[in-house]
């Protein structure tokens with residue numbers, strides 16, 4: 001349990017999996033209440049794959065790699081559910097020192113079988129086999145997402161919170177995300193803030209609630225209509241909160 005960097009310390013979350021605390025952002029990498037593994041699975045992977053798992057090839061944008069839970073939980077979900085889809089995951093991450101440290105991070109036992117992926121990503125920032133491609137872009141997500149057009153089926157929007165990392169939650173940011181996504185793409189995020197939902201809504205996304213007994217509510221957004229989630233009445237929310245506006249660059 002000795003993992004840490006000059007900017008990070010290890011923290012046990014309530015589902016028994018470890019996450020990290022960022023001294024730089026003064027925030028945990030995951031909800032310590034919901035649990036790191038549970039948060040990845042229930043707020044990101046499960047709702048996204050509920051919609052996409054019958055697709056033969058799935059392109060995922062994982063914003064941002066961090067400890068890699070969303071990428072690794074995706075691999076775990078695919079194995080556990082015997083899915084045969086090909087998956088390509090693209091993940092920006094600013095912090096090179098963090099990526100370099102991940103060979104000694106204390107991951108949950110569910111990720112043990114992906115040790116080769118964890119090591120390849122830590123050492124070379126890339127992993128390839130016949131059914132999986134994962135690449136980490138070490139740099140700014142805002143620049144990276146501009147490279148893509150009509151590419152992603154799934155976006156895991158898992159930046160630090162809007163209050164400490166606002167540039168990854170603005171109206172302009174989500175416009176670039178929208179361009180990078182396919183028209184029937186789905187975005188998942190833990191944020192239920194009206195400002196976040198407005199930034200998505202004003203870019204044409206439909207807004208849905210992802211709820212369940214084991215976790216606090218989260219948000220699913222899609223450019224197409226989804227029948228599997230309860231939708232948020234954004235017109236009503238706006239009329240009740242006239243002073244709230246989306247974050248801007």
Ligand SMILES: C[S@@+](CC[C@H](N)C(=O)[O-])C[C@H]1O[C@@H](n2cnc3c(N)ncnc32)[C@H](O)[C@@H]1O
Pocket residue numbers: 028029030040063064065066067068069070092093094095098139140141142158159160165168
């Ligand atoms: C909440 S953590 C991501 C958690 C991650 N999904 C996981 O499962 O561990 C946010 C990450 O965003 C990174 N970050 C902050 N600003 C960034 C930017 N502009 N571009 C790329 N990465 C950024 C931070 O270094 C941090 O690792």
